[in-house]
Amino acid sequence: MGEFTSNASGRFYLKPRNSTEADQEFLVANGFAIASDDRLAWHSHHARVLARLAKPEKLDYLILVPTLRCNLACSYCQVSRAPLRASGFDWNEKTTSAIEEMLDGLATNAIKIEFQGGEPTLRLDLVKRIIDRCDRFAERSFVICTNLSEVGPELLDLLERADVSVSTSLDGSSLVHSAQRTRSTAMTDQFLRNLREIIARFGPGKVSALPTINQSSPPPVDELIDAFADFGFESIHLRPVNFQGFARKRHPSSAEDHRAWWAYHEEFVHRLIARNHEDRSRVLEESYFSLCLRRMFRLGIDRHVDLRNPNPLGTDYLVIDYDGQLYPTDEARMLARSGIVDLSIGTVVDGLDVEKLAVLNAYSTTIGDPACDACPYQPYCGRDLVDDLSRYGRIDLPQHETFFCQKHLYMFDLAVHLIYSHDPAVRYSLARWLGLAGEYLPPQVVLA
Amino acid sequence: MINLVLAARADAEARYVVRLNDRQSNDFGANDALLVDERPDRKIYSSAFGLLEIRVADESCFDRDVVSVDPQRGLVERLVRSSSPHNTFLATERCDQLCVMCSQPPKKTHVDRWAEFEMAARLALPDALLGISGGEPTLFRRELFALIEAVQADRPDLSWHILSNGQHFCEDDISQLSSEAFLRVTWGIPIYAAAAPLHDEIVGKEGAYRQLREGLDVLLRSGAHVELRTVILSSNLDHLPALAHHAGLHLGFCDQWSIMQLEAAGFAKNRFADLFVPTAGRFAPIGEAIDAAELYGLPVALFNFPRCHIPKNYRGHAVASISDWKRKFASACAECHERSACGGFFEWHPAKAMGAVPL
Numbered sequence: 001m002g003e004f005t006s007n008a009s010g011r012f013y014l015k016p017r018n019s020t021e022a023d024q025e026f027l028v029a030n031g032f033a034i035a036s037d038d039r040l041a042w043h044s045h046h047a048r049v050l051a052r053l054a055k056p057e058k059l060d061y062l063i064l065v066p067t068l069r070c071n072l073a074c075s076y077c078q079v080s081r082a083p084l085r086a087s088g089f090d091w092n093e094k095t096t097s098a099i100e101e102m103l104d105g106l107a108t109n110a111i112k113i114e115f116q117g118g119e120p121t122l123r124l125d126l127v128k129r130i131i132d133r134c135d136r137f138a139e140r141s142f143v144i145c146t147n148l149s150e151v152g153p154e155l156l157d158l159l160e161r162a163d164v165s166v167s168t169s170l171d172g173s174s175l176v177h178s179a180q181r182t183r184s185t186a187m188t189d190q191f192l193r194n195l196r197e198i199i200a201r202f203g204p205g206k207v208s209a210l211p212t213i214n215q216s217s218p219p220p221v222d223e224l225i226d227a228f229a230d231f232g233f234e235s236i237h238l239r240p241v242n243f244q245g246f247a248r249k250r251h252p253s254s255a256e257d258h259r260a261w262w263a264y265h266e267e268f269v270h271r272l273i274a275r276n277h278e279d280r281s282r283v284l285e286e287s288y289f290s291l292c293l294r295r296m297f298r299l300g301i302d303r304h305v306d307l308r309n310p311n312p313l314g315t316d317y318l319v320i321d322y323d324g325q326l327y328p329t330d331e332a333r334m335l336a337r338s339g340i341v342d343l344s345i346g347t348v349v350d351g352l353d354v355e356k357l358a359v360l361n362a363y364s365t366t367i368g369d370p371a372c373d374a375c376p377y378q379p380y381c382g383r384d385l386v387d388d389l390s391r392y393g394r395i396d397l398p399q400h401e402t403f404f405c406q407k408h409l410y411m412f413d414l415a416v417h418l419i420y421s422h423d424p425a426v427r428y429s430l431a432r433w434l435g436l437a438g439e440y441l442p443p444q445v446v447l448a
Numbered sequence: 449m450i451n452l453v454l455a456a457r458a459d460a461e462a463r464y465v466v467r468l469n470d471r472q473s474n475d476f477g478a479n480d481a482l483l484v485d486e487r488p489d490r491k492i493y494s495s496a497f498g499l500l501e502i503r504v505a506d507e508s509c510f511d512r513d514v515v516s517v518d519p520q521r522g523l524v525e526r527l528v529r530s531s532s533p534h535n536t537f538l539a540t541e542r543c544d545q546l547c548v549m550c551s552q553p554p555k556k557t558h559v560d561r562w563a564e565f566e567m568a569a570r571l572a573l574p575d576a577l578l579g580i581s582g583g584e585p586t587l588f589r590r591e592l593f594a595l596i597e598a599v600q601a602d603r604p605d606l607s608w609h610i611l612s613n614g615q616h617f618c619e620d621d622i623s624q625l626s627s628e629a630f631l632r633v634t635w636g637i638p639i640y641a642a643a644a645p646l647h648d649e650i651v652g653k654e655g656a657y658r659q660l661r662e663g664l665d666v667l668l669r670s671g672a673h674v675e676l677r678t679v680i681l682s683s684n685l686d687h688l689p690a691l692a693h694h695a696g697l698h699l700g701f702c703d704q705w706s707i708m709q710l711e712a713a714g715f716a717k718n719r720f721a722d723l724f725v726p727t728a729g730r731f732a733p734i735g736e737a738i739d740a741a742e743l744y745g746l747p748v749a750l751f752n753f754p755r756c757h758i759p760k761n762y763r764g765h766a767v768a769s770i771s772d773w774k775r776k777f778a779s780a781c782a783e784c785h786e787r788s789a790c791g792g793f794f795e796w797h798p799a800k801a802m803g804a805v806p807l
Contacts, residue, residue: 040665044698298745438739
């Protein structure tokens with residue numbers, strides 16, 4: 001379709017094949033050149049370039065694992081798990097009080113906490129202790145990541161709070177969900193009943209759900225979309241099995257070429273586009289694609305810690321495991337659990353291991369990387385050190401050889417194709433995903 | 449209409465500023481007045497400045513209002529009404545522009561009231577937002593900056609919205625404008641077109657556009673909060689998408705772009721038929737502009753647009769912006785389901801140009 005050109009501030013245009021070179025008037029009109037006496041344009045360009053950089057500062061986002069025990073044993077388990085009746089896999093009193101003290105010392109008015117596991121609802125007493133300790137924060141958001149196998153009155157009580165929501169896994173049809181997660185139709189039915197009850201009681205906004213897809217046999221696209229749309233979920237984060245922990249042992253094929261996966265993702269996005277166009281009563285999206293799309297146009301969309309640049313670890317978010325170990329990300333925790341590399345960066349009792357963190361963060365930006373500096377998607381892209389470590393055991397591979405790079409090349413290529421599509425159905429969905437009031441995404445800059 | 453100026457009698461001879469109180473409270477200071485007597489047609493207050501009698505026509509409540517008292521002219525002016533989010537100090541009536549639609553035509557004379565404003569701000573309720581407009585307040589930039597700095601030092605809870613044509617800032621202001629005192633100041637800066645000839649023609653000043661962009665450059669470099677403001681006129685309506693493109697390109701540092709419907713006041717009153725565009729059927733350029741700016745992350749708000757004049761999908765951008773004391777509704781609005789969310793019309797909006805359609 002032509003050549004996609006961008007500058008460091010993220011402005012872009014498309015240069016179709018056979019088009020002439022851009023002249024000065026075109027470049028000035030589109031932010032690629034600045035008249036020498038136009039100081040406003042000069043400074044606003046530089047402000048945009050700086051604003052493209054994420055500025056993680058205060059620690060205000062915690063992923064907490066009060067227990068590693070779980071009442072399910074999913075085939076792809078992301079986190080390694082401990083048996084339901086095992087002992088020594090929950091926070092002890094020392095760890096719990098250390099976390100409480102840490103919360104007291106945070107220099108932020110807004111706190112976001114995600115309770116992960118294991119199955120955190122096995123220790124709602126600990127979850128509540130933490131939530132209670134957060135009363136002092138002006139803004140609070142708590143997400144309980146639960147498999148919803150069992151929903152008792154205690155959890156329902158907690159959900160009465162406006163600042164508490166749940167996140168769960170919904171892998172598609174009942175059949176797929178049973179095969180991958182519950183191993184039993186009865187337990188899947190129980191899960192679906194619980195999910196329905198929570199939505200009926202609190203509305204679909206109380207729950208977010210995401211599927212984990214087995215790349216070697218992904219479900220039919222419409223079947224998966226229906227599974228979500230039927231519950232009123234509009235945002236779906238299509239997530240392939242992450243080959244770590246248990247998953248690596250049971251799904252060896254997931255390490256292979258990802259081309260089939262990109263094709264599946266693209267088909268999925270195109271079906272969403274078609275379905276959005278047909279049924280205007282709701283807007284379905286693939287949330288990671290929407291994130292990539294928004295980053296192409298807007299600044300400061302840096303709260304998604306998987307896609308930002310620079311992406312220093314251990315600064316604004318932190319994982320605290322069942323044993324009080326600190327990890328920079330949830331994936332880092334899994335890597336340690338599966339014995340690949342120990343990425344713990346201290347303990348909640350003794351504090352951060354600053355030296356180890358500095359080593360990790362020595363290469364936390366794409367700026368200066370020769371492959372990235374040559375890439376037109378650099379202003380929108382990010383860096384994921386832990387993913388590189390997990391796949392290659394090193395962080396200095398040429399970026400274009402990494403999964404992270406290939407994934408985002410695919411994502412941004414798709415975005416560019418859609419942005420410059422003439423199909424009204426495409427432009428309709430793009431306008432929705434970008435939150436515009438107008439019916440269609442306006443035409444974007446093309447060199448004549 | 450709510451009257452901001454009321455007839456009054458006062459013991460004192462010189463002008464003063466007091467806060468009116470219905471009851472005693474423990475934060476009383478030298479500028480607090482207590483209600484001591486109340487009749488159907490008057491309220492009587494006592495303060496260190498002596499007695500003050502205010503004539504009232506209805507059951508107005510003045511509790512915690514800040515007023516300036518002018519004994520010579522027998523008037524009180526309600527500078528800060530505690531019940532209203534719309535309190536604005538008129539800094540000066542002088543202006544170096546002559547906008548074709550000016551709602552507050554400039555005068556040559558200037559009354560210096562900075563000391564009164566400072567006292568009034570100090571007496572305002574906690575967390576109040578105070579407005580400053582004109583005329584052109586930055587013609588008295590030193591006094592203006594001094595007011596903000598003095599008040600914020602004692603009242604860091606207050607926020608300010610200052611309407612200015614943005615043409616009197618200079619490089620040397622950056623250190624002040626970026627200081628802590630100005631953290632809670634938003635500058636409301638009008639821009640009518642992204643082309644010098646059209647902008648200059650609308651504001652009646654040659655070179656205005658060039659100076660405006662220099663002023664915006666200073667505000668950008670100061671990290672100031674800026675609200676861009678554009679009044680829709682017959683002359684710039686079709687130019688709006690080009691302005692949006694320019695704003696998305698160079699003015700993305702601004703907090704908001706407010707697109708405003710014309711107010712039939714001041715100069716616009718007699719020129720209303722020429723200047724006013726009823727947008728109910730001509731919304732396309734506005735919609736295009738909103739999408740172009742929002743796409744690049746510049747939030748757009750529609751001011752002074754009755755909701756029924758905005759296509760449904762753009763209604764989320766509408767702000768019920770018309771200050772309570774100068775707002776009215778058409779008779780047709782009585783049956784509208786969106787009336788409570790609507791800003792209605794200016795009190796002085798011509799009745800035949802209302803065209804309200806109940807939603």
